[in-house]
Amino acid sequence: MADFDGYRGNSLEFLRRSEAGVGDVVEVGTEWGVITGTLVPRYQYDDDRHIVLKLSSGYNVGLSIDRLKGLTRKSSGERPAFVPPPSPPPSPKEELPRVAILGTGGTIASRVDYRTGAVHPAISSEELYALIPELSEVARIEPQIIFSVYSENIEPENWSRIAERVSEAVAGGVDGVVITHGTDTLGYTAAALTFALQDVPLPVILTAAQRSSDRPSSDAVLNLVGAVSVAGYASFSGVYVAMHEGESDARVALHLGTRVRKNHTSARDAFKSVGVSPAAFWSRREGLEIKLEGLPQRRRGANFSPKPRFEARVALMKFFPSMPITLLDSLANSGTRGVVIEGTGLGHVNSRSIPFFRRFIEHGGLACMTSQCINGRVNMNVYDTGRDLLSAGVIPLEDMLAETALAKAMWVLANSNSIEEARSMMRASLCGEITERTLR
Amino acid sequence: MADFDGYRGNSLEFLRRSEAGVGDVVEVGTEWGVITGTLVPRYQYDDDRHIVLKLSSGYNVGLSIDRLKGLTRKSSGERPAFVPPPSPPPSPKEELPRVAILGTGGTIASRVDYRTGAVHPAISSEELYALIPELSEVARIEPQIIFSVYSENIEPENWSRIAERVSEAVAGGVDGVVITHGTDTLGYTAAALTFALQDVPLPVILTAAQRSSDRPSSDAVLNLVGAVSVAGYASFSGVYVAMHEGESDARVALHLGTRVRKNHTSARDAFKSVGVSPAAFWSRREGLEIKLEGLPQRRRGANFSPKPRFEARVALMKFFPSMPITLLDSLANSGTRGVVIEGTGLGHVNSRSIPFFRRFIEHGGLACMTSQCINGRVNMNVYDTGRDLLSAGVIPLEDMLAETALAKAMWVLANSNSIEEARSMMRASLCGEITERTLR
Numbered sequence: 001m002a003d004f005d006g007y008r009g010n011s012l013e014f015l016r017r018s019e020a021g022v023g024d025v026v027e028v029g030t031e032w033g034v035i036t037g038t039l040v041p042r043y044q045y046d047d048d049r050h051i052v053l054k055l056s057s058g059y060n061v062g063l064s065i066d067r068l069k070g071l072t073r074k075s076s077g078e079r080p081a082f083v084p085p086p087s088p089p090p091s092p093k094e095e096l097p098r099v100a101i102l103g104t105g106g107t108i109a110s111r112v113d114y115r116t117g118a119v120h121p122a123i124s125s126e127e128l129y130a131l132i133p134e135l136s137e138v139a140r141i142e143p144q145i146i147f148s149v150y151s152e153n154i155e156p157e158n159w160s161r162i163a164e165r166v167s168e169a170v171a172g173g174v175d176g177v178v179i180t181h182g183t184d185t186l187g188y189t190a191a192a193l194t195f196a197l198q199d200v201p202l203p204v205i206l207t208a209a210q211r212s213s214d215r216p217s218s219d220a221v222l223n224l225v226g227a228v229s230v231a232g233y234a235s236f237s238g239v240y241v242a243m244h245e246g247e248s249d250a251r252v253a254l255h256l257g258t259r260v261r262k263n264h265t266s267a268r269d270a271f272k273s274v275g276v277s278p279a280a281f282w283s284r285r286e287g288l289e290i291k292l293e294g295l296p297q298r299r300r301g302a303n304f305s306p307k308p309r310f311e312a313r314v315a316l317m318k319f320f321p322s323m324p325i326t327l328l329d330s331l332a333n334s335g336t337r338g339v340v341i342e343g344t345g346l347g348h349v350n351s352r353s354i355p356f357f358r359r360f361i362e363h364g365g366l367a368c369m370t371s372q373c374i375n376g377r378v379n380m381n382v383y384d385t386g387r388d389l390l391s392a393g394v395i396p397l398e399d400m401l402a403e404t405a406l407a408k409a410m411w412v413l414a415n416s417n418s419i420e421e422a423r424s425m426m427r428a429s430l431c432g433e434i435t436e437r438t439l440r
Numbered sequence: 441m442a443d444f445d446g447y448r449g450n451s452l453e454f455l456r457r458s459e460a461g462v463g464d465v466v467e468v469g470t471e472w473g474v475i476t477g478t479l480v481p482r483y484q485y486d487d488d489r490h491i492v493l494k495l496s497s498g499y500n501v502g503l504s505i506d507r508l509k510g511l512t513r514k515s516s517g518e519r520p521a522f523v524p525p526p527s528p529p530p531s532p533k534e535e536l537p538r539v540a541i542l543g544t545g546g547t548i549a550s551r552v553d554y555r556t557g558a559v560h561p562a563i564s565s566e567e568l569y570a571l572i573p574e575l576s577e578v579a580r581i582e583p584q585i586i587f588s589v590y591s592e593n594i595e596p597e598n599w600s601r602i603a604e605r606v607s608e609a610v611a612g613g614v615d616g617v618v619i620t621h622g623t624d625t626l627g628y629t630a631a632a633l634t635f636a637l638q639d640v641p642l643p644v645i646l647t648a649a650q651r652s653s654d655r656p657s658s659d660a661v662l663n664l665v666g667a668v669s670v671a672g673y674a675s676f677s678g679v680y681v682a683m684h685e686g687e688s689d690a691r692v693a694l695h696l697g698t699r700v701r702k703n704h705t706s707a708r709d710a711f712k713s714v715g716v717s718p719a720a721f722w723s724r725r726e727g728l729e730i731k732l733e734g735l736p737q738r739r740r741g742a743n744f745s746p747k748p749r750f751e752a753r754v755a756l757m758k759f760f761p762s763m764p765i766t767l768l769d770s771l772a773n774s775g776t777r778g779v780v781i782e783g784t785g786l787g788h789v790n791s792r793s794i795p796f797f798r799r800f801i802e803h804g805g806l807a808c809m810t811s812q813c814i815n816g817r818v819n820m821n822v823y824d825t826g827r828d829l830l831s832a833g834v835i836p837l838e839d840m841l842a843e844t845a846l847a848k849a850m851w852v853l854a855n856s857n858s859i860e861e862a863r864s865m866m867r868a869s870l871c872g873e874i875t876e877r878t879l880r
Contacts, residue, residue, distance in 0.1 A: 327767070
């Protein structure tokens, strides 16, 4: 007999018509072709317009039944191990810290099929406690969905909205803030929020999951429990990314928001601090272990003025052999106010691009240099290509990550009174985005 | 008394006028401002229009005396340890293998001040034996300068010329080929030559140096001796990059030309194989240690038809939050025939870019997806952004490096008879640029 765990309404009716149930291998027609997978259960709070298939790759796909061209049951499979948690969920104790959880879309704190694009109803704290009962031992969580956007669709205006909601939560007296986000552009958002939320008196912890929560190898629960624990209890403040670290299933790394990069498409430990150690590690067994000195301290009742505005007209350009001048010119012609270059090596582009930069800067543009090497530091004094770029006014960004440089340039252009001030702010290390030179 | 090691003619006269000699700390006026450094010796074969300063950073700069606005001697320093080697140089034995060394510019096999932009006279084997006497024990080298170009200025037409010269050297009966190149775009060139020189019957070894040869930590000699040894003696054929590996000063890694990336701006072990092991290691003590199975074998008298043509109208675009459609449109409008995207995560761009790709591909363009994560593999079947891109005709390049993908797309467009054939060639692994899927 077919098992319809979590399916209801329209999607239940859709499955009944095809006599397919949870655990069965099914074939569905989509606009991208035929997809085969195992029908997996849904959470009780999900909508009734999607079904979820686990593919042989181990990934789940959520599919809108309105867009499907039929479903055929191929064979009955094992019922997946996942069982939706029982209701009613546990309740947290009154003495626990208050942690706001702001959802933006992404694998964590959404439900299994978060990527369907369907608009989910706002998740409640009861739902989260039901999904992850452990959370009720850690904090009194206050979840809200700010928006539900695939992280590749996040724009600077989304950063502004997140920053505003964080400051509302801070004003509302929470002890810490967790932001859940898709992994794709998590590094960009973390950098942007670091600049927008300078001097935030609490920990603001971005987190995500590389594997959805019904997979045995999922990092969703560990990352969220780690993020909520750090947000609620850490002695430091500031913006960090909390993600699974290393080979074990036990440890979460806390990366500075300006120094973190997604370095693997699918591994759980994809996020790495570049050029510095992670700020801290967290595990259930060891608690919080701080690795960087000089982190800002958590403050009570402190003044805090977020600066949530960004200038979106900034481009990130990776230099490549034969890069055409027309590409750069099109930026200038479309009103771009800033360009961050990922140059080669110590910070170079080809000679015929240099006149573009001279013109762009003469007309008030902001042009900055990072390196596509990712590791190391630009040094534009060594070779004459670099010196010519410096002479044109291109700003060397030392060891700043290109993604951080983009977010910073967008923030600086919206938070400075003149191009001179903007250039000067780009050169300074405001939030750990540039580290001191060391010998290597 | 001033010491003028290696300076002669105009540059000697210039120094005499300022009473500054080798080892002195001097200040020079340049168009980029005042530079302070220690005057270092020059090789006896260098031109007489440049002086070379060692900066406090440890880097050398070569400066054209014609562009200098004066020189002031600040203090006398220690004479640097470097002493130009004595003449006459040793001669190699007749039974040693013949190795062509093709110079393109860059730190290695040029002289100390290679980056001045001055056109050097062709380097002779006598000069190289004089600089690195050890080479005379390894091979009968046949050096020639193809061109002298900073590697950030290398264009697809340079790749074509290198490929042609390699095939001339092969036809001329050498036992192996070494190509010296600047480090900045070495990875791009290595990938390009791998496609152009498929089925080359000999080892073709690209090498470079991250630190110039007068610095105590220079990797120039090790890399060149390693490259010449492998080119002369290895049992395998194909295109590889030979660069310093690890912490010691003893070992050179041989990276597949399609799998290598410059991952650090200045470290000697900046070059890394991504997604695979280096093909082999070489050291003076251990000789050659092969790490990858299935390398093509060296062949005698084999047919070999290089395919040296490239289509330069291909762009590499790194996706970033708020990437404007105008940027993509400007590519299409300027006649671009192919676009390689560095998408986020598993291979995504924002939704509003997708219609561009649909139009670009409908009009016969080649669009391919890689990931800015660098490690891991694109998988566009998981989320609907990816599926929409697939449905538009964007080609997922699995775990191909973006730099390799650019070179391959340029090669494929010049070596296929139809866009369908080009697309099919992009999907196939021709030279190890895509590896088999493995679980992680």
